[in-house]
Amino acid sequence: AAAKGMRLGSCFAYGQPGADRGSFANPAYAALLKRDCGLLVGENEMKWQALRPSATRFDFARFDAMMAWATANAMPVRGHNLLWHQPKWMPRWEETHNFGATPVRAAERLLVDHITTVCRRYGTRIPSYDVVNEAVNPADGALYQTALSRAMGGAEPTLDLAFHTARAAAPHAQLVYNDYMSWEPGNATHRAGVLKLLEGFKARGVPVDALGVQSHLVTQGTDTRATIAALDGDWRRFLDAVTGMGYGLVITELDVRDNGLPADIAVRDRGVADFTRGYLDLMFAYPAVRDVLLWGMTDRYSWIEGFEPRKDKVPRRPCPYDSAFKPKPMHAAIAAAL
Numbered sequence: 001a002a003a004k005g006m007r008l009g010s011c012f013a014y015g016q017p018g019a020d021r022g023s024f025a026n027p028a029y030a031a032l033l034k035r036d037c038g039l040l041v042g043e044n045e046m047k048w049q050a051l052r053p054s055a056t057r058f059d060f061a062r063f064d065a066m067m068a069w070a071t072a073n074a075m076p077v078r079g080h081n082l083l084w085h086q087p088k089w090m091p092r093w094e095e096t097h098n099f100g101a102t103p104v105r106a107a108e109r110l111l112v113d114h115i116t117t118v119c120r121r122y123g124t125r126i127p128s129y130d131v132v133n134e135a136v137n138p139a140d141g142a143l144y145q146t147a148l149s150r151a152m153g154g155a156e157p158t159l160d161l162a163f164h165t166a167r168a169a170a171p172h173a174q175l176v177y178n179d180y181m182s183w184e185p186g187n188a189t190h191r192a193g194v195l196k197l198l199e200g201f202k203a204r205g206v207p208v209d210a211l212g213v214q215s216h217l218v219t220q221g222t223d224t225r226a227t228i229a230a231l232d233g234d235w236r237r238f239l240d241a242v243t244g245m246g247y248g249l250v251i252t253e254l255d256v257r258d259n260g261l262p263a264d265i266a267v268r269d270r271g272v273a274d275f276t277r278g279y280l281d282l283m284f285a286y287p288a289v290r291d292v293l294l295w296g297m298t299d300r301y302s303w304i305e306g307f308e309p310r311k312d313k314v315p316r317r318p319c320p321y322d323s324a325f326k327p328k329p330m331h332a333a334i335a336a337a338l
């Protein structure tokens with residue numbers, strides 16, 4: 001990746017004593033991150049739910065510890081995220097927060113204070129932010145509303161303000177809109193909603209530099225070649241439209257769900273590797289892609305098992321390393337695609 005002027009990285013986590021879930025506190029995982037990664041991102045620790053115990057308080061303890069480790073190892077960290085624009089991902093107190101007699105001003109103050117405080121704290125150690133995460137409802141392509149955006153009088157001004165504030169507080173940083181609108185035919189409405197949002201940002205002069213393509217991939221059965229071939233229609237047109245507007249692309253959260261593949265480990269690992277390769281070949285054909293992040297390097301810590309277990313309950317294998325930290329065919333596939 002470095003030889004091509006690109007960066008390959010992964011999410012990592014704080015973990016708790018005794019539970020090393022994806023954490024730099026596990027020496028074996030720390031060594032793996034240091035060996036393979038030129039960029040990191042906190043899996044959960046920058047989200048409002050983690051940083052904001054209340055409207056008036058910040059708790060930076062965990063994320064500071066992660067940043068200290070990354071800085072000590074000379075690794076830049078992406079900021080994920082400054083606003084996850086979905087009610088279920090905002091902290092519970094936000095739902096019932098009293099925005100007072102001048103709600104627009106109170107909401108603006110809350111958002112500006114949050115983004116400015118976070119961005120100023122980490123400065124140039126964070127070269128890129130997911131300023132807004134998942135604002136588009138895949139069911140109808142419209143923007144979600146949260147208590148914050150209701151107080152502000154709409155989702156659009158809320159998202160616009162988030163980006164303007166991030167640009168002012170972190171002028172060095174790449175500002176990203178991040179979403180999971182994937183390539184499958186069933187996601188046309190989601191993709192259309194994201195395109196509309198990106199067009200709106202351009203029309204209103206909102207400082208957004210790139211689209212974060214999460215890339216939580218799903219294989220569609222045993223015919224991996226057919227799955228790869230299916231990428232070549234609507235998905236390519238979507239990426240053409242995004243890059244045609246001048247946006248960069250970041251692969252922010254790559255992992256693979258081996259749906260439709262038989263339980264046999266060798267078959268699944270081969271299918272996952274082939275699909276990863278086909279996907280990356282298509283993505284890397286866009287010079288707009290500079291950074292690629294895995295959503296975890298090892299199956300051991302991946303969120304996928306909890307998010308969507310296999311129907312047959314055979315443990316998922318979504319990452320480049322297995323649970324014993326042994327590289328899988330997916331690891332070689334990523335290297336080959338680069």
Ligand code: XIL
Nearest residue numbers: 043044080133134178180214253303
């Ligand atoms: C996930 C984490 O991996 C989980 O540990 C957490 O419980 C929920 O969030 N899209 C995103 C990420 O933008 O923040 C999500 O991370 C995965 C989907």
